[in-house]
Amino acid sequence: MTPPPARRRRGAAPERSYPRRGSVRRAQMITTYGVGSLVAVDNESFMVSGIDSWNVSEAPTIHEHRLARVLGVKSFRLPPASDDTSKDGVRVRRFPLWHSCPDCNALQHVRGFNSPPGKNECGNCDEELVPSRFVMACAQGHIDDFPYWKWAHRSNRQEGDSGFCGGEMRLRTSGKTASLRSILISCTCGIPEVSMEGALRRQALSGLKVFCSGRRPWLKDAPTEHCSETPRGLQRGSSVAWQPIVKTALSIPPWSDGLAARLEPYWQDLRELGADRDGVKIYLKALTMKETYEFSVDKVVALLEAENHEDVAPEEEQSTDHAYVALRKQEYERLSEGKPESESDHEEQFICEPPRSSTSPLAPYGVTGPMLVKRLREVRALKSFSRVDTPDTHADVHEAPLSLAPMDWLPAMEVQGEGVFLRLDEERLGPWARSAAVAARVERMRNNHLRMLRERAQDAQLVPESPASPRMVLLHTLAHALINEWSLDGGYPAASLRERLYADDTMAGMLICTATSDSAGSLGGLVAQGEPDRLEPALRSALTRAQWCSADPLCVESRASGVGGINLAACHACVLLPETSCEHNNGLLDRALLIGTPEDPSIGFFREALQL
Incomplete structure (x- = not known):
């Protein structure tokens, strides 16, 4: 990563390259240290700049048409990966600015x-400066330095006083506890020392007349927004x-x-040539x-026809949300249909075949149409x-x-x-999902989820629908149970497996x-778990x-659990997974189903199979 260049005087020679300030993995630039995030490098802190300031001349291009x-x-680009001699890299800016x-x-x-010059040290003490531990941000994405002066003077000024006091701020740690109460702020103007306790409450800054500055420091030359x-x-x-x-898609035929x-x-x-085959x-x-x-x-x-078919989708599917649903439906159809290896060339990125042995052992469980996806490509875009x-x-x-x-x-x-x-099996799933007891249990989760969405929504008229339904919760919980099982039996780390739901x-x-x-990728071990005999x-x-959780009977009898109460019988001792493996942040789970x-x-749903 490279910070933006410092302003230079007129006539000074231009810098040939920017100094290196650390490195992260390419995958982390999508999931952990993407644009706008804060990265700690040694004793310094930086914010990753927008993609319009990246130098991606050497970065490979990724194509995923859908x-x-x-x-x-x-198209998409892999984040730059450069060595010490390359000018390729990701720009960063120092943030926060208070130290x-x-x-x-x-x-x-x-x-x-x-x-x-070139150092982040106190000019008087020659000690390395410590970046501010606190920042302030709003739900619109704006971020700025924490208003230390207003926090320290919030109740220590006489009525009618205005403007800054002209004193110098001080920060020290008492060391008595690890809480915010031990972080003390003072000012040389003589106000009593105050702690940072309570500074992180949701409404802590509302009474200080602190307004959002509208700053977007990750974007170069970005004007402040109201x-x-x-x-x-x-x-x-x-x-x-x-x-x-992050939005994802699988590469499926014909793409x-x-x-x-x-x-x-x-x-x-x-x-533009369209259906003109001769053209x-x-x-x-x-x-x-x-x-x-040689192009066939x-x-x-066939590619042109596939795209034209997507273009004539109904108007209600033209919105972004419906477009993602359409992507999932296309994937579901291709996964169900399959693509044999015998009909594929060496460049094919999607190979999906039915198992070689009979699937009759799976019939009592209501599992039908298992497919072994031997080759799979997933693109994840920030x-x-x-x-x-x-x-x-x-x-x-x-x-x-x-980007700006x-x-x-x-x-x-x-x-x-x-x-x-x-x-x-739809013939078993339909009657089960319509039963009153199942519907009532899922409705409780759905109501809790809707309440949480209403609290988060910026507009009460635009509250999104909850995806909670009997079949969705059942599939979600079953996926978690299988990932945990394959993690224990197949030797896969739970974090190396991921669910993708079609409900x-x-x-x-x-x-x-x-x-x-990495090495837990495509070695054939996961495909082997899909054979019916395994x-x-x-x-x-x-x-x-x-059937048993170490937190039972509290877990199975829970009326609500998880963030916002959107889970029922689900906890870390039974079906919860690393959040990188789950599409719904470990929400909407219930092993009772x-x-x-x-x-x-x-x-x-599987009660009869367990009794055999």
Whole structure:
């Protein structure tokens, strides 16, 4: 990462390269240290700048046509990975700007310390400065330094006084406790010393006449925006100071054989030709003189027809939310249909086959149509981010932009792996989901989720619908139980597996796939777990394990659990997973829908299979 260059005097020689300030993995630039996030490097703190300031001349391009169309970009880019001699890299800016000296306890803007050139030290004490531990941010994504002066003087000024006192701020730690009460702020104007206790409460700054500054320091030359939100104090490393909004898609036929990536520079011309097969043939013949690759007319026409089919979707599916639903439906159809390895070439990124052995052992469980996904590619793109409000799949949060001006690309990463796709029998699922006891239990979770969404929503008229339904909660909980089982039995770390749910009135399936591209990626171990002779014992073991939790009877009798009470019988001792493995942040889970409760075993979808 590289910070922006310091202002230089006229006539000075330009800098050839920017100093290096640390390094992170490419995947972390999407999930942990993306645009707008704060990165601690040694004793300094920086904010990752917008993608319009990145130097991506050497960064590989990622193509995923379906996802790019939904996000309104042409392609994706891997975050830069550069060595010490390269000028490629990601820019960062120093933030927060208020620092303190551990020796003289001075607390002020970093410019006030008269640091030596190239160093972040106190000019008087030669001690390394400590970046402010606190910042303030609002739900609109704006962020600024914490208003220490107003916090220290909030109740220590005489009525009618105005303006700054002219004193110098001091910060020290008493060391008596690890709480905020031990962090003490004072001023040389003589006010009593005050602690930081209570500074992080949601409404702590509302009574201090502290307004949002509208600053967006991750965007170069960004003007301040008018913002009516009340800012909130946060710790610099808080998880709600930066939350990524990541969108994903699987590469499925006909876009998964690499042909679309080769045609990307010429795709607009091909789209204008449309259904003119002869015109496409002539264009491709001319293209072969430029590209050392023989293009199949039939495959190119099939791509054009597939895109035209997506273009004529109903009007209600043209919104972004419905576009994501359409992506999932396309994936569900392809996973159900499959694509044999015998019909694929070596460049094919999607191979999905039924198991070789009979699936009859799975019939008692209501599991039908298992598919072994032997080759899989997933693209994860960083669309935007949020602050203060935690986003989930259906929450109404403000999405802060990654650049000041719209760009035709977004940062992304790709994962090559494998997975197992399972569906539930609709003939058994329908009557079970319509039973009064099951519907009442899920309705309780749904009401709690809707209440949480209403509290987060910026507009009461735009509260999104909760995805909670009997089949969704059942599939979600089953996926968690299987991931935990394969983690114990197959040797996979739970964090290396990931769920992908397909649940609505027309879909009832789930894909469990590898979530990392390291040694736990595509070695065939996960596909082997999908063979019926292995899957049936794994299912029985997972369901048997779900019958008892070390927190029972409190867990199974819980009326509400989890954030916002959107879980029922689910805790860290039974079905919760690392949040990187879950699509819904460990929400909307209830293992009682798998195995029933002691009072009502009938609500368990698999109760009959466990009795065999």
